[in-house]
Amino acid sequence: DVKVTQSSRYLVKRTGEKVFLECVQDMDHENMFWYRQDPGLGLRLIYFSYDVKMKEKGDIPEGYSVSREKKERFSLILESASTNQTSMYLCASSSLTAGELSYEQYFGPGTRLTVT
């Protein structure tokens, strides 16, 4: 089974702290994604990476950065957390190989981050 794990299910941080959210996938997928999910807004793409050390901005990258030093790991960094970054953060991965898994995304369980 494809597995995507996230370092924390729940996290509480203070305004101004630097926050690291880690995501690891075990299926050798090329692509990895970070989304935030807010009620009524669906999933919004923050950043994605299609290869090691490669990254692309998504729709809402402001206030965030990412790191992908190894193929299986994709980290989301909040440089200085703010209360408007309180949200559910979802990591996903996908492969571009042909066949049944083409373009399907696999999601982690999510990290619910609260910034106080």
Next chain:
Amino acid sequence: AQSVTQLDSQVPVFEEAPVELRCNYSSSVSVYLFWYVQYPNQGLQLLLKYLSGSTLVKGINGFEAEFNKSQTSFHLRKPSVHISDTAEYFCAVSGTYKYIFGTGTRLKVLA
């Protein structure tokens, strides 16, 4: 630009009744289409996908969806729902790399 519209934010339905969750998309290029389900406090799980071929797609848990190119729709259906189907459902389209998700439909199955 691509977009996805889920017309209903909430759908209440009685147990064993049929349900349809609506999804419309817009795109100037060919896309792949997906439905995902999210149970409380969990990540998203793939229900079904349309890549090519038959326009009627069957997924897990008895769900199916029909791709209608002329109406740019990909509605999700189930002939008889169970209490355990209570969840949030997301429609998504993908091109290369990026995915666009709808805002979700919360399905509540009533006893």
